[in-house]
Each structure stands twice: as structure tokens, then as C-alpha cells.
Amino acid sequence: MTMARSRRSPVTVPAVSTVPGAGARDGGARGAGVRPGGWTRTSLLGLEGLSAEELRVLLHRARAYTGGPDSVLEPEASAPLRGRFVATLFFEDSTRTRLSFAVAAQRLGAQVIDLAVASSSVNKGETITDTATNVNAMGVDAMVVRHRASGAAVIVDRAVGALADPARRRGPACTVVNAGDGRHEHPTQGLLDAYTIAEAHQRLETFDLSGLRVAIVGDVISSRVARSDIAALTALGAEVVCVGPPALVPPAIASLGCAVAHDLDAVLPGVDAVQVLRIQFERHDDGEARRPEGGGGAGGTGEARRTAASAREFRECFGLSEARAARMRPGAIVMHPGPINRGLEMDAAVADGPRSAVLRQVGHGVAIRMAVLELCIGARGPGA
Ligand code: CP
Numbered sequence: 001m002t003m004a005r006s007r008r009s010p011v012t013v014p015a016v017s018t019v020p021g022a023g024a025r026d027g028g029a030r031g032a033g034v035r036p037g038g039w040t041r042t043s044l045l046g047l048e049g050l051s052a053e054e055l056r057v058l059l060h061r062a063r064a065y066t067g068g069p070d071s072v073l074e075p076e077a078s079a080p081l082r083g084r085f086v087a088t089l090f091f092e093d094s095t096r097t098r099l100s101f102a103v104a105a106q107r108l109g110a111q112v113i114d115l116a117v118a119s120s121s122v123n124k125g126e127t128i129t130d131t132a133t134n135v136n137a138m139g140v141d142a143m144v145v146r147h148r149a150s151g152a153a154v155i156v157d158r159a160v161g162a163l164a165d166p167a168r169r170r171g172p173a174c175t176v177v178n179a180g181d182g183r184h185e186h187p188t189q190g191l192l193d194a195y196t197i198a199e200a201h202q203r204l205e206t207f208d209l210s211g212l213r214v215a216i217v218g219d220v221i222s223s224r225v226a227r228s229d230i231a232a233l234t235a236l237g238a239e240v241v242c243v244g245p246p247a248l249v250p251p252a253i254a255s256l257g258c259a260v261a262h263d264l265d266a267v268l269p270g271v272d273a274v275q276v277l278r279i280q281f282e283r284h285d286d287g288e289a290r291r292p293e294g295g296g297g298a299g300g301t302g303e304a305r306r307t308a309a310s311a312r313e314f315r316e317c318f319g320l321s322e323a324r325a326a327r328m329r330p331g332a333i334v335m336h337p338g339p340i341n342r343g344l345e346m347d348a349a350v351a352d353g354p355r356s357a358v359l360r361q362v363g364h365g366v367a368i369r370m371a372v373l374e375l376c377i378g379a380r381g382p383g384a
Helices: 052-063 096-107 128-137 152-163 187-200 224-235 251-256 264-270 300-308 311-318 322-326 358-378
Strands: 085-090 111-115 142-147 175-181 213-217 239-243 259-261 273-276 333-335
Touching: 052 187, 052 224, 052 358, 085 096, 085 128, 096 111, 096 142, 096 175, 096 187, 096 358, 128 142, 128 152, 142 152, 142 358, 152 175, 175 187, 175 358, 187 224, 187 273, 187 333, 187 358, 213 224, 213 264, 224 239, 224 251, 224 273, 239 264, 251 259, 259 264, 264 322, 333 358
Parallel strands: 085 111, 085 142, 142 175, 213 239, 213 273, 239 259, 273 333
Antiparallel strands: none
């Protein structure tokens, strides 16, 4: 295989910085922290920096919403967000995240308002912060934000937080939930992935993933999912190894707390779960990898372009084919955050095969988003 070897050294972790001093370290939330058995964060911007205890509070709450015997979903009576408004602001495309947040909010009794970005005043040049502060001024309780720029959710959270000033008759700041910002984080995806692995390996009682090994395969350098997965899975005790060509999985990715490998066939038989990432062609030329504030550069963009041109070689070395999946351990699962490039990073027979947990992931996404909305909005207090 000839592609994807970086010629620059050292390779640094690609651009993931958001706003200096905000967001990533503390999960980026106003009101950070957790009380015993409780949750005090009012926003969820990332998973990096969240404690295992905080993650477990969310996961246990989601478990109550999965429809099992202890489900609190069943009766109409359970609608903790009745009378609340959740706004969805998707400046970047989505199917799963957008709809599952809407389903989650409505199952909790909230009303959902969706900003149709394509026909909004964004087209007249309105900034994301002006858009967000105006939506907040309408009195919504939560804002779910997706944007192509890393750090967008942090910026929105700061903006609505800064403008909330009861003394000046401005309403309280709404909850902000990051639904995916550039290459930075996708926290609810990280949570639903952790949930899916816990379910597959009978860890739902504790959400302790110690002893489990998880491979994240493919376009890690472009992936906000990988960052949130690594943060959540390692905090919960799992070992994570990122696998792919050096241009997509540079050695510095290890600074996130995972191992790095370049031989999928050597790694696959030893893992309990594999998360296959979509090759994100659309991010390979977005310039984020070169942003100096992200410490990026290192040729990521150019290498990625070559990678895009080498899809066939990628598939040969790193695509999850039926033959490769057959060499996995009994009980090991195959995951993908979607959308899948079938026949590239994962074959259709694997995506739809017996090891696939892909639709389990999607289903868990609703319960996770219910937990996040309920707990973050609840942490704002009854008067907010
Ligand atoms: N996993 C995920 O974020 O999918 P969507 O882009 O469809 O929301």
C-alpha cells in the first residue's frame, strides 16, 4: 500500500481546539459538576474532562429510557419536559442526530422547534452567535447545535451565557447541547457508543468497561466521534486503539489516551468492539488540519486528499469486509456512527450482518438524548 504516509514529522494532533480556555477541559458546561446521584451541568459541549461518575449518571438515566422492565417511558405520565421548548440548530447536515434529538425531546413532553437554516437569516449574513442569542431570547429551554466549525457549540454556550442577565431583564441562558462541531466532539454519539458496548458485554449494571478493548478504525483525524468515543470509553475503563493509515491515524492521536496501530488484521482478533468511521471526504479540504491554534498541520490535508484518491487501497487494508469480521472474537460487535460508505470502510454484509450493532446504536441515541436533555435542562432549576 503506497498511500497515506506522512512525510512531515512530528505529526501533531489535528485541529481540535475550540475556544481558548473553554469547553473541552471541563466538558465545557456552565454549572459543571455532579452531586451524588445527581447532575449539575446545564450544558453538554463535550465528553473530554467528564468524570466516570458523571458519565454513569447519564448512562444510567438513559437506561431508564430504553424500554426495559424498569423503563420510565411507558406511561404518558412521565413527561418531565412538558411545557419546555427545545430548538434544533443544524448548520450542517444530519439524519440520526437531528431526528433522534427531536424524538427524545418529544418523548419527554417538550416541543421542538427546528431552525431551517437554508431559509433562515443566516443567508443574510447573521452570525451563529447572533442567531443563537436571538433564539435564546425567545425563551427556549435548550438549543441543540451542529456546526462544521470546531468550537461552535462552545461559542454559542458562551454567547447565551454572557447575555443572560436577569438584572437587565434578559432571560436565563438556555441549555446548549453540542450535536457535533467540526472535528472536535460529538458527545451524545460518544455516550450512545459507550452504552452500546456496555449492553453487548453485559455491563449495563455498572457501565464499567474495564477489560474491554475497542478499536476505532479509519478516518480518525477527521472525526469528532473518535474524540468523544475515546474520552468516554477510556474514562469508563476500556482500552482504545485507533487503527488506520498514518495520515488518518497519526502517532500523536495517542495523546488523547488511546493506542495507535496501522495493521487492522493484527488488531481485529483481539478486540471486543470495533467502531468503523466514515471516510469524511468533505473535511479533507476544510483547512482545519492546518489551523495553527489547533497545533495541526503536519500535512493532514494533503495526505487526506491522497487518501481520498486511494479509496480502493484504503478498502483493501482497512475496510471491514466479511472475511475480516469473521476473524473477530465471538461476541465482538461491529459499530458505525453512520452514514456508512458501504463497500468502502465497511461492507454491506457486515453492516447488516450478525455482529452489527449499528441500529442498536441509533436506538440508544434516543435514550441518551432524552437523558442529556432532561438532566441538563433540569440542572437549570425550576425557575429557569
Ligand atoms: N452519527 C451521526 O452524527 O449521524 P448524522 O450525521 O446523520 O446525525
